[in-house]
Amino acid sequence: MGTLRLALVLVLATAGCEKAPPGPSPDETSKKSAPVEGAMCAEHGVLEAICTKCNPRLIPVFQAKGDWCEEHGFPESVCPICHPERGGKPDHAVTSEKAPRDGLRVTFKRKDTAGIAGIEWVRVLERKNTSALVAPARLAYDATRLAQVNARSPGVVKALNVDVGAKVKKGQALLVIDSPNVGADRARLEAAKSRVATGAENLARQKRLVAEGLAAQQTLLAVEQELAAAKAEERALAAALSILGAGGGGLGGYTLRAPLDGIVTERRVTIGRLVHEDEVLLEIVDTRAMWADLEVADGDLPRVAVGQEVRLTFQGLGELELQGTIAFVSPAVDPQTRTAKVRVPLENPDGVLRANMFGQGRVAASDARSTLSVPRAAIQRVDEVAFVFVRLSETEFETRRVKLGQGDAQSIEVTNGLKAGEDVVTIGSFLLKTETSKESIGAGCCEND
Numbered sequence: 001m002g003t004l005r006l007a008l009v010l011v012l013a014t015a016g017c018e019k020a021p022p023g024p025s026p027d028e029t030s031k032k033s034a035p036v037e038g039a040m041c042a043e044h045g046v047l048e049a050i051c052t053k054c055n056p057r058l059i060p061v062f063q064a065k066g067d068w069c070e071e072h073g074f075p076e077s078v079c080p081i082c083h084p085e086r087g088g089k090p091d092h093a094v095t096s097e098k099a100p101r102d103g104l105r106v107t108f109k110r111k112d113t114a115g116i117a118g119i120e121w122v123r124v125l126e127r128k129n130t131s132a133l134v135a136p137a138r139l140a141y142d143a144t145r146l147a148q149v150n151a152r153s154p155g156v157v158k159a160l161n162v163d164v165g166a167k168v169k170k171g172q173a174l175l176v177i178d179s180p181n182v183g184a185d186r187a188r189l190e191a192a193k194s195r196v197a198t199g200a201e202n203l204a205r206q207k208r209l210v211a212e213g214l215a216a217q218q219t220l221l222a223v224e225q226e227l228a229a230a231k232a233e234e235r236a237l238a239a240a241l242s243i244l245g246a247g248g249g250g251l252g253g254y255t256l257r258a259p260l261d262g263i264v265t266e267r268r269v270t271i272g273r274l275v276h277e278d279e280v281l282l283e284i285v286d287t288r289a290m291w292a293d294l295e296v297a298d299g300d301l302p303r304v305a306v307g308q309e310v311r312l313t314f315q316g317l318g319e320l321e322l323q324g325t326i327a328f329v330s331p332a333v334d335p336q337t338r339t340a341k342v343r344v345p346l347e348n349p350d351g352v353l354r355a356n357m358f359g360q361g362r363v364a365a366s367d368a369r370s371t372l373s374v375p376r377a378a379i380q381r382v383d384e385v386a387f388v389f390v391r392l393s394e395t396e397f398e399t400r401r402v403k404l405g406q407g408d409a410q411s412i413e414v415t416n417g418l419k420a421g422e423d424v425v426t427i428g429s430f431l432l433k434t435e436t437s438k439e440s441i442g443a444g445c446c447e448n449d
Helices: 002-015 026-030 056-065 180-212 217-244 298-303 429-436 439-443
Strands: 105-108 121-123 125-129 132-141 146-150 155-160 173-178 253-257 262-267 280-285 289-297 309-314 322-325 339-347 358-364 369-375 380-382 385-391 396-401 403-407 411-416 423-425 445-448
Touching (some): 132 298, 132 309, 132 339, 289 298, 289 309, 298 339, 322 339, 380 429, 385 429, 423 429
Parallel strands (some): 105 445
Antiparallel strands (some): 105 396, 125 369, 132 289, 132 358, 146 280, 155 173, 173 253, 289 339, 309 322, 309 358, 385 396, 385 423, 403 411
């Protein structure tokens, strides 16, 4: 509004610099009061300062800004006919001597006249009007179905069994690494196993000697402690080696296996390369499920919540529309974009969805409300007054001035003037409109054969 006000001030200021055209004298002009900031134009239902009916020279300003309603001759952003909810004068409150008043009746003398004239009507229905919130969307892998395979111990790649694009099953061998650390651990494990075996034999012998009185109890306890330590070392080494994988040939070889079913999407290793624990060697993704991440502006976040339905379309998929449910709304807003991530899980059994596809999502916002809707054919206008004809009986039809809301190509919302269950005329409403313009209207009704 600040930019608009500045544009208006500039127009008025530059207008004073031009050569004044013939017009009223300064005395006559001074008699007209200047627009008061914030005051409404009582005649046209918009702010006096931007009323293009009273100030036609403002028209080019709004047209240049692309803010212009050709149908009604007002700025589109404040048009009281298209957007009565923005503070303009409601449709049903606009004064017009030509428009039929509320409650004016058109009466036919015969019951079959309406049918002969082709007049048709529909029932006013109440429906859930859900305003849609549109946000950009990007497809990403489901992080719970993505695995990055890295080395368990430093070593040299000895064998590589898969490549990018390969489909793998959980537990399938991926590659073999020959590691000196693993070789050393295996050697220590064998030594620990030998000590356990020796310790078990010593323990049995010491028990016999103690029983025969040939050895002290203290010696038996020392042997038991030595055997327990050997067993603990054996268990620790065995557990560490089991994490690495089964033997891959040779004392130091170990095998990396697929942690899940999926497709190999990245390979960053070759045979003979020295690898370390912090390197990602392979990436495996189960693409049967994906995530659609929406970037929702912080001002729209109060309108979204977990469980709301979302309809998604993506570039490259044509008119294919997907449906999902919000599973996560980020508690943080990106400080750069001022948006928060909203996640929608999607099934992808046939693999048509691919990571980093861009599109948009339409969220059924949580501010849904019940409204009345009628076909656009039912709406008639005189000057700036919108009205409909309500069927009272087989022979009587009544005018109703209505306030209009949002609509589409077929129907429009009626926010005031009608009730659910009433019948409004669609085909033939223009015929009834012409009847209301006859001179016989003065009696409060129009009687027709």
